Amino acid sequence: xxxxxxxxxxxxxxxxxxxxxxxxxxxxxxxxxxxxxxxxxxxxxxxxxxxxxxxxxxxxxxxxxxxxxxxxxxxxxxxxxxxxxxxxxxxxxxxxxxxxxxxxxxxxxxxxxxxxxxxxxxxxxxxxxxxxxxxxxxxxxxxxxxxxxxxxxxxxxxxxxxxxxxxxxxxxxxxxxxxxxxxxxxxxxxxxxxxxxxxxxxxxxxxxxxxxxxxxxxxxxxxxxxxxxxxxxxxxxxxxxxxxxxxxxxxxxxxxxxxxxxxxxxxxxxxxxxxxxxxxxxxxxxxxxxxxxxxxxxxxxxxxxxxxxxxxxxxxxxxxxxxxxxxxxxxxxxxxxxxxxxxxxxxxxxxxxxxxxxxxxxxxxxxxxxxxxxxxxxxxxxxxxxxxxxxxxxxxxxxxxxxxxxxxxxxxxxxxxxxxxxxxxxxxxxxxxxxxxxxxxxxxxxxxxxxxxxxxxxxxxxxxxxxxxxxxxxxxxxxxxxxxxxxxxxxxxxxxxxxxxxxxxxxxxxxxxxxxxxxxxxxxxxxxxxxxxxxxxxxxxxxxxxxxxxxxxxxxxxxxxxxxxxxxxxx
Numbered sequence: 001x002x003x004x005x006x007x008x009x010x011x012x013x014x015x016x017x018x019x020x021x022x023x024x025x026x027x028x029x030x031x032x033x034x035x036x037x038x039x040x041x042x043x044x045x046x047x048x049x050x051x052x053x054x055x056x057x058x059x060x061x062x063x064x065x066x067x068x069x070x071x072x073x074x075x076x077x078x079x080x081x082x083x084x085x086x087x088x089x090x091x092x093x094x095x096x097x098x099x100x101x102x103x104x105x106x107x108x109x110x111x112x113x114x115x116x117x118x119x120x121x122x123x124x125x126x127x128x129x130x131x132x133x134x135x136x137x138x139x140x141x142x143x144x145x146x147x148x149x150x151x152x153x154x155x156x157x158x159x160x161x162x163x164x165x166x167x168x169x170x171x172x173x174x175x176x177x178x179x180x181x182x183x184x185x186x187x188x189x190x191x192x193x194x195x196x197x198x199x200x201x202x203x204x205x206x207x208x209x210x211x212x213x214x215x216x217x218x219x220x221x222x223x224x225x226x227x228x229x230x231x232x233x234x235x236x237x238x239x240x241x242x243x244x245x246x247x248x249x250x251x252x253x254x255x256x257x258x259x260x261x262x263x264x265x266x267x268x269x270x271x272x273x274x275x276x277x278x279x280x281x282x283x284x285x286x287x288x289x290x291x292x293x294x295x296x297x298x299x300x301x302x303x304x305x306x307x308x309x310x311x312x313x314x315x316x317x318x319x320x321x322x323x324x325x326x327x328x329x330x331x332x333x334x335x336x337x338x339x340x341x342x343x344x345x346x347x348x349x350x351x352x353x354x355x356x357x358x359x360x361x362x363x364x365x366x367x368x369x370x371x372x373x374x375x376x377x378x379x380x381x382x383x384x385x386x387x388x389x390x391x392x393x394x395x396x397x398x399x400x401x402x403x404x405x406x407x408x409x410x411x412x413x414x415x416x417x418x419x420x421x422x423x424x425x426x427x428x429x430x431x432x433x434x435x436x437x438x439x440x441x442x443x444x445x446x447x448x449x450x451x452x453x454x455x456x457x458x459x460x461x462x463x464x465x466x467x468x469x470x471x472x473x474x475x476x477x478x479x480x481x482x483x484x485x486x487x488x489x490x491x492x493x494x495x496x497x498x499x500x501x502x503x504x505x506x507x508x509x510x511x512x513x514x515x516x517x518x519x520x521x522x523x524x525x526x527x528x529x530x531x532x533x534x535x536x537x538x539x540x541x542x543x544x545x546x547x548x549x550x551x552x553x554x555x556x557x558x559x560x561x562x563x564x565x566x567x568x569x570x571x
Contacts, residue, residue: 054085076103151209162564163197166190170556198229220259225252242401244298274317283318285327286375288384288422291437291472296519296535300488304439304470305420306402308388312369335367381425388418403493418443430477437472464498482525515541533566
């Protein structure tokens with residue numbers, strides 16, 4: 001008998017014979033006599049089509065389901081002429097042979113039907129077989145050519161083309177070719193320095209390795225050429241126009257290791273992260289914002305608190321705990337953690353600190369950043385509060401482009417205590433209602449021992465406080481599914497007060513610092529892997545604009561309007 005027929009017959013035979021084994025101990029001599037008197041007419045009766053046709057079979061019977069399956073699937077169960085099945089009685093060998101023969105006839109009918117179907121769909125089956133063979137061949141080629149069984153590789157390339165324009169009535173003094181001072185419009189000076197249309201790129205390559213299926217070793221290679229453009233961080237007038245995607249390290253077009261860290265679970269609730277080049281946000285259980293999916297200005301990527309979420313990068317470690325929607329994250333990063341010398345000996349054998357030559361872990365020169373975050377984040381909304389402590393004369397300051405020059409400078413000196421509070425909400429369905437993200441940051445800087453001679457000519461500043469905030473809106477599936485639009489407004493970090501004991505502003509404690517930033521963008525989902533994002537932005541005071549470039553109490557204006565088109569390729 002062929003294998004297919006054997007498989008079909010097996011459950012039928014077992015279904016018929018199993019009751020015999022089960023009730024054999026119940027058979028008595030009188031019962032056997034009654035069975036012997038039953039004629040073969042019982043087998044010749046018409047086969048039943050439903051178990052309900054048996055008057056003596058009940059759902060509580062132990063073999064009810066097996067008998068029902070035999071009737072409905074195979075149609076090879078017969079009863080006695082009086083409509084009974086007599087399931088508790090023994091079956092003669094003749095009756096077993098007759099019922100088994102009926103099942104075999106039914107199996108023959110089934111196989112004939114299958115043969116007809118296979119003949120009818122012969123071409124389609126051949127196509128399917130060919131596709132399966134092709135897939136198996138491709139899988140074999142991929143397995144033979146893959147560089148690692150534990151590592152996946154993905155990448156992202158971003159092109160940015162754009163330009164800045166400047167306005168306002170602020171004046172500055174510059175020296176001409178002969179060394180004589182002359183007064184010019186700051187807008188003209190800025191346009192000459194950073195007003196050209198530029199085309200730049202950012203390239204990222206991610207290598208994600210897992211050894212257990214629950215851990216992650218991430219290696220990120222990166223290259224870019226933004227340093228000389230208006231959208232990088234190294235131009236005098238780039239300031240707040242610095243983009244989140246702008247990158248250059250070690251020179252233009254140089255591929256460097258931008259991330260290298262390992263993350264693994266500890267039990268069911270804890271996750272540990274450690275790395276020689278890990279960033280603060282790599283170790284947070286929750287990122288406290290739903291904005292943006294495609295950012296423009298770098299400031300709007302820090303949840304409204306660029307000092308608390310300073311994204312310090314370096315040697316570090318962190319531990320996070322999550323239970324349902326609650327999470328707590330603790331981490332530490334040293335920006336100079338790879339440097340062995342905590343001090344540098346100067347020419348006069350005095351101990352000095354220099355960010356390029358000294359560092360270590362938890363030293364005054366380590367550029368330390370320690371963060372604690374508590375968050376509650378259900379499915380489509382959340383709130384978070386974070387505290388950051390940055391220490392050392394080379395402390396972890398606000399990233400370039402996230403504050404006024406005065407705020408940037410203060411935050412990089414002494415000790416900074418920062419607090420960030422954030423909240424976000426996203427609608428369950430795409431529509432006219434956008435996601436909403438908001439955040440606020442407060443920073444207190446202790447620089448009582450820092451001397452500003454050479455910068456402010458004389459005197460010192462005992463301390464400073466600064467704040468920042470933002471609101472971001474983002475719409476999903478705008479006009480077409482997959483497209484998105486966004487808008488954000490806020491104030492990048494600005495100094496709100498200081499204890500001034502210097503010649504700045506004639507020793508006054510009054511501070512006229514601050515600026516506003518706006519951005520608007522629309523993202524076209526060209527394909528699953530390509531997006532094009534045109535954007536515009538406006539900065540009310542992109543730089544401090546008095547003679548020293550740090551603070552101003554006058555009413556002169558200086559603003560920055562820019563536009564760009566960003567194209568992102570993911571592979």
